[in-house]
Amino acid sequence: MSFIEIEHLMKIYGHSKSDKVAVLKDVSFTMEQREIVGLIGASGAGKSTIGKILAGLEMPNKGTIRFDGHDLTKMSGRERRAFSKHIAMIFQDPYESLSPRMKIRELVEEPLIIQQIERDKQKRLNIVREALQVVSLDPDKYLERYPHELSGGERQRVGVARAFVCKPKLIIADEPTSMLDTSLRLELIALLKSMNEQYGISYVFVTHDIALTKGFCDRIIVLHEGEIVDEGMTDDVINNPTHPFTKALIHALLTLEGAHE
Amino acid sequence: MRKSTKFIGLTGVVMFSIVALFAIFGPLFIPYDAYKQAGASFQPPSASHWLGTNDMGQDILAELAVGARTSLFIGIMTAILATLIGGIVGVLSGYIGGRFEQLMMRIIDVVLTLPYLPLMIVVAVYMGPGVFTQIFVITLVMWAGKARQIRAQTLSIKSAGPVLAAKTMGASDFYIFKKHILPGVFPLFIPQFVGAVNASILMESSLSFLGMGDPTMKSWGSILYYANSRSGFLTDAWIWWIIPPGICIVLVVLAFSFMGYYLEEKVNPRLSAYTAAQKRVKQQITVNEELVAQNIALAVRDLSVKYPKNGKFTTVVSDVRFDVKQGEVLGIVGESGSGKTTVASAIIQQLRSPAHVPHGAIYFEGRDLQLFSDEEIREVRGQQIGYIAQAAMNALNPVVSVEKQLKEALLAHQTLSTKEIDERIDEALIQVGLEPKWRYAFSHELSGGMRQRVIIAMALINKPRFVIADEPTTGLDVMVQVEIIQLLRKLQRELNLSMIFISHDLPAVLSITDRLIIMKYGHIVDEGPSKALAKTSTHPYTRRLIDAIPLLQPRKEEVRDVVH
Numbered sequence: 001m002s003f004i005e006i007e008h009l010m011k012i013y014g015h016s017k018s019d020k021v022a023v024l025k026d027v028s029f030t031m032e033q034r035e036i037v038g039l040i041g042a043s044g045a046g047k048s049t050i051g052k053i054l055a056g057l058e059m060p061n062k063g064t065i066r067f068d069g070h071d072l073t074k075m076s077g078r079e080r081r082a083f084s085k086h087i088a089m090i091f092q093d094p095y096e097s098l099s100p101r102m103k104i105r106e107l108v109e110e111p112l113i114i115q116q117i118e119r120d121k122q123k124r125l126n127i128v129r130e131a132l133q134v135v136s137l138d139p140d141k142y143l144e145r146y147p148h149e150l151s152g153g154e155r156q157r158v159g160v161a162r163a164f165v166c167k168p169k170l171i172i173a174d175e176p177t178s179m180l181d182t183s184l185r186l187e188l189i190a191l192l193k194s195m196n197e198q199y200g201i202s203y204v205f206v207t208h209d210i211a212l213t214k215g216f217c218d219r220i221i222v223l224h225e226g227e228i229v230d231e232g233m234t235d236d237v238i239n240n241p242t243h244p245f246t247k248a249l250i251h252a253l254l255t256l257e258g259a260h261e
Numbered sequence: 262m263r264k265s266t267k268f269i270g271l272t273g274v275v276m277f278s279i280v281a282l283f284a285i286f287g288p289l290f291i292p293y294d295a296y297k298q299a300g301a302s303f304q305p306p307s308a309s310h311w312l313g314t315n316d317m318g319q320d321i322l323a324e325l326a327v328g329a330r331t332s333l334f335i336g337i338m339t340a341i342l343a344t345l346i347g348g349i350v351g352v353l354s355g356y357i358g359g360r361f362e363q364l365m366m367r368i369i370d371v372v373l374t375l376p377y378l379p380l381m382i383v384v385a386v387y388m389g390p391g392v393f394t395q396i397f398v399i400t401l402v403m404w405a406g407k408a409r410q411i412r413a414q415t416l417s418i419k420s421a422g423p424v425l426a427a428k429t430m431g432a433s434d435f436y437i438f439k440k441h442i443l444p445g446v447f448p449l450f451i452p453q454f455v456g457a458v459n460a461s462i463l464m465e466s467s468l469s470f471l472g473m474g475d476p477t478m479k480s481w482g483s484i485l486y487y488a489n490s491r492s493g494f495l496t497d498a499w500i501w502w503i504i505p506p507g508i509c510i511v512l513v514v515l516a517f518s519f520m521g522y523y524l525e526e527k528v529n530p531r532l533s534a535y536t537a538a539q540k541r542v543k544q545q546i547t548v549n550e551e552l553v554a555q556n557i558a559l560a561v562r563d564l565s566v567k568y569p570k571n572g573k574f575t576t577v578v579s580d581v582r583f584d585v586k587q588g589e590v591l592g593i594v595g596e597s598g599s600g601k602t603t604v605a606s607a608i609i610q611q612l613r614s615p616a617h618v619p620h621g622a623i624y625f626e627g628r629d630l631q632l633f634s635d636e637e638i639r640e641v642r643g644q645q646i647g648y649i650a651q652a653a654m655n656a657l658n659p660v661v662s663v664e665k666q667l668k669e670a671l672l673a674h675q676t677l678s679t680k681e682i683d684e685r686i687d688e689a690l691i692q693v694g695l696e697p698k699w700r701y702a703f704s705h706e707l708s709g710g711m712r713q714r715v716i717i718a719m720a721l722i723n724k725p726r727f728v729i730a731d732e733p734t735t736g737l738d739v740m741v742q743v744e745i746i747q748l749l750r751k752l753q754r755e756l757n758l759s760m761i762f763i764s765h766d767l768p769a770v771l772s773i774t775d776r777l778i779i780m781k782y783g784h785i786v787d788e789g790p791s792k793a794l795a796k797t798s799t800h801p802y803t804r805r806l807i808d809a810i811p812l813l814q815p816r817k818e819e820v821r822d823v824v825h
Contacts, residue, residue: 042738043709055429084431097422101444111430152597162426181596181765183809208738211811238813252740253813256768 001069002030003202004170009063011049023049024060025226033169036196036203038217038234040210040249045223051172051206055089056080068169085115088163092175094155098147104158105143108132111166131165132158135191153184160191167199174206189216211253214238222246263526270523276516280509284333287326295323295479303498313501316491324479325505331480333513335392335465339399340457346400347407348450354408355415356442365408372405377464381473391475395468399461407453411446418445452524459517466510481506543634553627558727558759559585559608564621566603566612566783574617578603578783581621585727590753590760592774592791594767594806600783601763602651605729608761609648610638625727644674647720649730654712657704663690663715664700670719689718694748710741714748721752728753731763742766746773767806771795779803 011024023046031037039047052058054065056072065072067086075083088111091097098107108128111117118124129139135157147155156176163171173192177185193216195201205217213220213234220237222230222245229243241247293299298318299310306313312321354365381398388394418424424441432440468474469482470489484506488499552560566578578600585591595601606612608623610630623630625646630638642648650656658666667686671677677685687697693714704712713733720728730749734742750773753760764770770777770791777794779787779802787800795807 042740056431057425057428081431081433084429087429089426089429091422091426093422097426099423099441102423110427114427114430114432114436166430182767183596183805186809186811209811210739211813214811214813248740250813252743255743256739256746256772257812257814 001066003033003035003068004031005064005066006030006050007064007066009050009053009065010061011046011053011058012061023226027063027223027226027228029221029228029231031170031202031204034196034200034202035219036193036205036217038205038207038210038213038220039223040207040213040220041223042208042249044225046226047206047208047223048174050223051089051174051204054170054204055087055172056084057089082115085111085117085166086169088166088168088171090156090159090163090171090173090176093179094152094159095147095179097159098155100147102146103143104132104137104145104147104150107147107158108161108165111162115166117166127165128161131161134164134195135161137161152180153187156180156184156188157191160188160195164195164199164201168201170202170204172204172206175208177212178207178209185212192216210238210249222249266523266526269519273516273519273521273523276512277520280329280513280516281333283326284329287329288323291320291323291326293320293323295319295327299323303496305497306501312505313498315487315498315502321484321502321505324484325481325509328479328481328484328506329509331392331475331478332462332465332482332510335395335399335480336458336462336513339396339403339461339465340454342396342400343403343457343461344407344450344454347404347409347453348411348446350404351408351411352415352442352446355412356419356438362412366412369405369408372402373409375402377402378468378471381468385473390473392478395465395474398468399464402464403457403460407457410453411449414446414449415442418442448528452521452528455517455521455524459514459521462510462513462517481509541633541635541638543637544632546628546632548627549624549629550627552624556587557584557624558587558589558626559761560622560624561604561608562622562624564604564607564623565619566600566607566621567617567619569615569617576783578607581780581783581785583778583785583788585759585761587759588757589776590762590774592770592777593761593763593780594765594770594777595780596765596806598782599780601765601780602731603783604780605648605731605761605763608729609642609646611642640674643670643720643725644723645725645727647723647725647728649716649720649728649733651731652736653716654709655736657712657715659704661703662700663702663704663707666715667700667719667722671722674723685722689722692721692752693718708741709737710744713737713741713745717745717748717752721756724756725758727759727761729761729763732765733762734764734766734769742769749773767795768810779806 007028009024009027010022012020012022014020023044027046027050039050041047049058053060060073063073070083072080072083102110105125105128108131109124112124112127118127129143132139132142137154137157147158150158159176177188180188189212192203196203205213207213210220217234219232220234221228222237222243224243224245230237230241230246237246238250241250288295296319299320300314300318302314302316302318304310304314310320310322312325315321315324350365354362377398380402384398385394388397418441424437427437427441465474465480466482466485469480470486472486472490474480474483474486485503488502561581561583564578564581565576567574567576581604583591593601593604603612603616607618608630610633612618618631621631625641630641633641664686667689668682671682671685686700690697690700695711695714695718699707699711707715717733733749734745737745746769749762752758762770762774774791777788777791778785779800781802787794787798787803789798794803798804
C-alpha cells in the first residue's frame with residue numbers, strides 16, 4: 001500500500017447542465033513517503049484542482065484519496081479539519097495569501113492555534129521561532145514585523161514556515177515560485193528540497209514550468225485537459241516524452257532555451 | 262495621508278463639535294422655552310432675541326437648539342440601526358451564501374426600490390407621525406444599501422488568500438469568521454455609518470419639511486415646515502426664520518461629509534496618492550537633427566523619475582540613457598522594483614500623477630516628448646507608438662466585442678468609412694494570427710494566448726512605427742509564451758518596427774531582442790548585444806540572472822569557461 005493513493009478522482013465545476021465543465025476526469029496516481037511529485041500542465045489542465053482537493057479546499061465529485069491508510073473523502077468535516085495538520089499548502093501569491101493585519105509571529109502561529117497543538121504560549125513561540133529558522137529568517141528580526149515590510153521572497157519564506165510549523169507529512173506547493181523574481185526561484189526550490197531531505201516531507205509541486213522540476217521532483221505527472229497523459233521519473237519524461245502534449249511542452253521550452261546557447 | 266485630507270477631516274470634527282455642543286448646552290443657557298411664547302411675533306434679531314421670533318413669538322435660537330437635539334438624535338439613531346442591520350445582513354449573507362444569500366439579496370433588491378416619501382406617508386397613517394416612525398422608515402430604506410456593500414466586501418475577503426490558507430489549516434467556520442471576516446469588514450462600518458448619518462439627517466429634514474415629522478417636537482425640518490406653511494416668505498422674517506435652520510442642516514451634512522472624506526482615505530490609502538495632473542501646453546519643439554541623421558528612433562537621455570514617499574522623494578529611475586535604432590529591438594530586463602515599467606510609462610508620458618521627472622529628455626524621432634502638449638502626445642500614443650501594457654489581456658472589456666474594442670482604438674486617431682474600418686480590423690486580426698470570425702467574440706470566449714493576440718492587434722491597428730511591449734508573455738503558459746514571442750518577432754520583421762521589450766523573464770527576452778539593458782534599483786547595470794551579453798557578461802548581477810534560469814538541457818561548458 002502506498003503512502004497516498006488517489007483513485008478515479010473526478011471534479012466537475014458549474015451547476016446548470018449547459019455550463020458543466022469536468023476539470024478532472026478520472027485521475028489516479030500514488031505517492032510514497034518522502035517523495036516529491038510534480039504536477040505539470042497548462043492552465044485549465046486540472047493540476048491546481050488536484051492540489052486544492054488534497055488540501056481540503058475542494059471536494060471531488062467522485063473518487064477516493066487514501067492518505068496513510070485514511071480515506072480523506074469519507075471523513076466528517078470535523079475529522080477532515082483535524083487531519084489538516086498532516087497536509088499543508090504553500091500558495092502561489094505571497095502578497096495575497098498573508099493577512100496584512102497579522103504579524104509574522106501571528107501568521108506562523110495560526111496553524112498551531114487552529115490545530116491546538118501547543119497551548120502554552122512560550123512553547124508555542126519556540127515552535128514558531130524554530131520554523132522561521134528552518135526557512136532562514138532570523139526570528140528576532142522578523143517575528144514582530146508585518147508582511148508589507150517584507151520583500152516577495154521573504155514573504156514566500158513566511159508562507160513556507162507557516163506550512164512547515166505543524167510538521168506535516170505532505171505539503172502542496174501551488175506554483176510557489178511563479179510570483180517571485182527569477183533569481184529567487186531556485187533559492188526557494190533549494191529550501192523546499194532541503195526540508196524534504198531533513199524532515200522527510202513529501203511534496204506535490206504544481207507548476208506549468210517543467211524546467212523547475214528538474215533536479216527537484218522525483219517523479220512528474222503531466223496533465224492535459226483533466227487527464228494524466230504522461231508520468232514517470234522526471235528525467236525520463238523530459239528526455240523521452242511519449243504524449244504529443246508533453247512533446248510540444250518540452251519543444252517550446254527548448255525553443256526558448258535555444259536562444260542563449 | 263495628505264495634509265489637506267487631515268485638515269478637511271479636522272474641520273469636519275470641529276464643525277460637528279460646534280453643533281453638538283449647541284445641541285447639548287444650548288437649551289440650558291438660552292433663557293427661553295422653545296415651546297412657549299417669548300415675545301412679540303415676527304421680531305427681527307435683537308439683543309434679547311439673537312435670531313428674532315417666529316409667528317407665535319417663540320425664540321428662534323431656542324427652537325434651533327431644541328431642534329438640533331431632535332435632528333441629531335434621529336440622524337445618529339437611524340445611522341446606527343441602518344449600519345448594524347445592514348452590516349449583520351451583509352456579513353451573514355456574504356459568508357453563509359447559498360439559499361440564504363439569494364433570499365436576502367432579493368429582499369434587498371425590493372427594499373432598494375422602495376421610495377421613502379410615499380412609504381413614510383403609508384407608515385405614518387398606521388403608526389402615527391412621530392420621531393420613532395421617522396427612525397423606522399429611514400432605517401427601513403437605508404439598511405439595504407449598506408447590506409449590499411458590506412456583502413460585497415465579505416465575499417471578497419471570503420475568497421481571499423488568508424481565508425483559504427486558514428481553511429487548509431483546518432480552521433472551523435467560526436474561527437474564520439471571528440479571525441478573518443469580521444476584522445476585514447469592520448473598517449468599512451465606520452465610513453458607512455458616517456455616510457448614513459448624513460443621509461438620514463437630510464431625509465429627516467425633508468420628511469419634517471413635508472409635515473410628516475412629530476408635530477409635538479421641534480426639529481430643523483419642522484421649523485422650516487412651519488416657516489413655509491405660515492407664510493414666512495411673505496414677510497422679511499424668512500431671513501432669520503428660514504436661513505438659520507438651513508445653515509444648521511448644511512453645517513452638519515458638510516461636517517459628516519468632511520469626516521467621511523477623511524475616513525475613506527484612511528480605509529483606502531491609495532486615494533491619498535492622488536493629485537491633479539498638470540496640463541501641458543503647446544510649445545515650439547526643435548528637432549534634434551543629429552539623432553535623426555543616425556536613424557535613432559528613440560533616444561532616452563539621463564532620465565530620472567522620483568516618487569514621493571513618507572514626505573521625501575525616492576528615486577525609482579536614475580540617469581537612464583539608451584538609444585533604439587530604427588528597426589531595432591531593445592530588451593529591458595529587471596526584477597520587480599527595478600524601474601523598467603516606469604521607464605516605459607515615462608516614454609509614453611503616462612507616469613501616474615505623484616511621479617516627478619527632475620531631469621531627462623526622451624527624443625522620439627528627434628523631438629523631445631516631454632515638451633509635447635496633451636493633444637500632441639495623444640497623437641503619438643497609439644498612433645506612432647503602440648503600447649502593449651502589462652497584463653492588458655486581463656483588462657479587455659468583458660461586455661464589448663473584440664471588433665468594437667479594435668474599432669475604438671482605430672477611431673481614436675483617424676476618421677474612416679465603415680468599409681475601411683472593417684477591412685482594417687480583418688487585416689489586424691489576420692496579422693496577429695486570428696481568424697476574422699473572432700471579431701465578434703467577447704474576451705471570456707478567448708484563451709489567454711488569443712486575448713494577448715487581440716491586445717497586440719489593438720496596439721498595431723493604427724500602424725505605429727514603434728512598439729513598447731511590457732511583460733507581454735507574463736501569466737501565459739510556456740507554449741503560448743513561445744507563440745507570442747514568435748508572433749512579435751515576425752511582426753517586427755514584416756512591419757520593420759522599432760521595439761522595446763520589457764520583461765523579468767530573461768529567456769523570453771533573449772530570443773527576440775537585438776540589444777539588452779539590465780536594470781536594477783533604477784540604474785542600468787549592464788548592457789550590450791543580447792547574445793553576447795548572455796554568454797560573456799562578467800557583471801555579477803547579469804550572471805546571477807542568467808544562472809538562475811532553470812534549464813532542461815545543461816548549459817554548454819564553453820559558456821561556463823568564459824565566465825570563470
